[in-house]
Amino acid sequence: MSSGTEQDEDRFRRAYTENFESLLAYALRRVSHPEDAADVVAETFLVAWRRRQDIPVVGEARLWLYGVARRVLANHHRGGVRRQRLGERLRQQIAVSVPDPGSAVPEQLAVRAALAGLPEVDREVLMLTVWEGLEPHQVAAVLGVSPAAVRTRLSRARARLRGLVGDAPGPPGHVLDVLTASTGKED
Known part of the structure; x- marks a missing residue:
């Protein structure tokens, strides 16, 4: 290692x-969240490491680091504005294309309560099939059983779930509609 590098x-x-x-205090006073200040300081010292040969030798290092931190903060704020704009566009798109999830809350609560009442193996087969979108042979691989056993358990689990949610709000047979609402998959 050369003496210049050392x-x-x-x-x-x-x-x-x-x-x-000092840099942490500087950043904390200029951002909304402490974790953002930690990111700013980390990025400032990353820049300083990459440019360590440019760090002033005597007395000026703090001022030099403040200059680096100031530029890092400017990038952070610009990124925040971009994230806000993107978030707003996404919220507008979602509002137009996704139905209000609050309308299905009573049914979802009933289904979740019914799922909790199922034996663990039935619940897992249903959730892997419906929510994770796995086919019976894939569920069989996850659980270490045969695809035939999965199909049997799946049929039994669906019947038990329908029995447990028989008095839930909505039309008869609505249980699997609610259960599959997030994936769009049915039997």
């Missing part, structure tokens, strides 16, 4: 040790 690494270590707390 000096650069020592300069970085010193700058880190002497300025970490």
Whole structure:
């Protein structure tokens, strides 16, 4: 290792040790969430490591690091604005294309309660088939049983679920509609 590289690494270590707390306080005062401040400080020191040969030798390291942190914060804020705009566009698209999930809440609660009342193996077969979208041979591989056993368990589990949710709101046979609402899959 050359002495220039050693000096650069020592300069970085010193700058880190002497300025970490100040930079964290600087960032905390300029962001909304503490975890964002931690990200800003981490990114600032990443830049400092990459440019360790540019860190001033005496007395100016803190000011140099503040300059780096200021640019990192500007990028952070620009990224936040972009994320907000993207989030707003996605919310508008979702509002137009996805029905209100609140309308199915009573049925979903009834189905979840019924699922909790099923034996674990029945519940797992149903959930792997309906919610994870697995075929019987795939469920068989996950559970370590034969596809025929999965089909039998699946039939039994669906019958038990219908029995448990027989008095749930909605038309008869509505149970599997609610259960499959998130995947669009049916038998």
